[in-house]
Amino acid sequence: MPAYSGSTSQTQPHTQTVSVPPALAVPVIEAAFPRRLHPYWPKLQEKSRTWLREMRLMPPDKVERYADSLCYTDLVAGYYIGAPDELLTAIADLSSWFFAWDDRHDRDSVHGRTAQWRWLCRGLHGALNEPRPYLDHRDPLVAGFADCVLRLYAFLGPSWNARFARHFHPVIDAYDEEFRNRRTGTVPTVEAYVELRRLTFAHWAWIDLLEPTARRELPRPVRKHPAYRRAALATQDxxxxxxxxxxxxxxxxxxxxxxxxxxxxxxxxxxLEQAVAEVHRRVTRCVTEFLAAEEEVHSFAAQLADGSAEGRNLADAVESCVFNMRNWFSSVYWFHHESGRYRVDSWDDRSIPPYVTEGTVAENKLVGEE
Structure with missing residues (x-):
């Protein structure tokens, strides 16, 4: 039986001819959130394949077979419109890394590789604080993360870098909490899961990346403005x-x-049917909440444009950020219906995706060595 009635069929990216099952359809996204794509996207695909091979995050044969169909670059190229090409490439590599990390988390949990998982987490925390020494780390996930972080830290300077690190350390810890839950068979309560998910999805790290896309760091009062935060949270939720x-x-x-x-x-x-309907209700509510907050952010940006060059520059940066918050909706929506990552009906074994290789971490025998 298909996972959802009317399951998606394979299609070429960005044609939007894909069939969306009724349980997953959000008509307002299809009607009111046009899909946009950074013009660098075709080059991004090529660079991503090269990076995945060089970082050893996927075996070369699986890169060739699956990388494009997973659509990881499509996802990011729809998020960060206006980003410099070098920044977009670094963000795309971070996104691809994130999916690889998520897959490792799953397999380490399933196989009870506790010592290896802890070693990985220590390496990720270290790379976030000081990426350069970790570029040659034995674990490809640590080296790949260090590479991404080092490149991202080149754009806005120490204060933004420190904030990004403050936001990402809890993401690593949240994945570790999920690892422990998996090993003990603990299903979080709904309330606990809502808070945990905001960390495992790295809500504020992705929002931070809107600023180098806009080519400036936003002052704290702007980032903390209630409408800006509501709009940001709605896109991420x-x-x-x-x-x-x-x-x-x-x-x-x-x-x-x-x-x-x-x-x-x-x-x-x-x-199951009730749970699907409830998640869908929450998804739709996020769109409504964003649309209300978006209007307030536009008004706030107009206030910032006080006639001075600095005011106009700051207002333009805020407008860039909220524009790309809006782009999250369509990019995320279509990605889930184009990417082979969620096409479980086509897998030989529904419990493990075909693009995941169980032996990817076998070479890392020296657990505990840094």
């Missing part, structure tokens, strides 16, 4: 919950415990 909605069949097949739908089933006594 939408993305996290929509990912949960679309990945629910994959995660049920793989005995995952961390999905809003799984928490609703386990703790609220919902059926």
């Amino acid at each position: 939408f993305s996290a919950w929509y990912n949960d909605l679309c990945s629910l069949p994959k995660e049920l097949a793989g005995d995952e415990l961390h999905n809003l739908g799984i928490s609703l089933i386990h703790h609220e006594g919902m059926t």
Whole structure:
């Protein structure tokens, strides 16, 4: 049986002729959120394939077979319109790394590789603080992360870099919490999962990256403006919950415990159909909340444009950020229906994706050595 009735069929990227199952359809996204794509995208695909091979995050044969169809570069090229090409490439590599890290997390959890997982987490925390010494780390995930972080730190300077690190350290810790939950069979409550998901999705790190895209760091009062924060949170919650909605069949097949739908089933006594409907309701609410906050951000930007050159520059940066917050919706939405990552009905084994290689970490025998 298909994961969802009317499951998606394979299609070429960006044609939007893909069939969206009714349980996953969000008509307002299709009608009111045009899809945009950074013009550097075709080159980005090529660079991403090269980077995945060089960093050893996927075996070369799997890079050639699966990398383009996973659509990781498509996702990011729709998020950060206006970014310099070098920045977009670094963000795209971070996104590809994130998916590879997520896959490792799953396999380490399944196989109980606790010591190896802890070694990985220590390396990631170290690379976030001081990336250069970790570029040659034994674990490809640590070396790849260090490479991305070092490149991202080149754009806006020490204060932005420190903030990005402050936002990403808890992401690593949240993945570690999920690892422990997997090993003990603990399904978080709905409330606990909502907070945990905001970390495992790296909400504020992705929002931070809107600033180098806009080519300036936003002052704290601007970042903390209530409308700006509501708009940012709505884009990220939408993305996290929509990912949960679309990945629910994959995660049920793989005995995952961390999905809003799984928490609703386990703790609220919902059926699968009820849980899908509730996640869909939350997804749609995020769109409504964003549209209201977006109007307030535009008004706030107009106030910032006080006639001075600095005011105009700051207003333009805020407009760039909220423009790309809007772009998250369409990019995330179509990505989930184009990427082979969620096409469980086509896999030989629904519990493990075909693009994941169990032996990828076998060479890292020296657990505990840095």
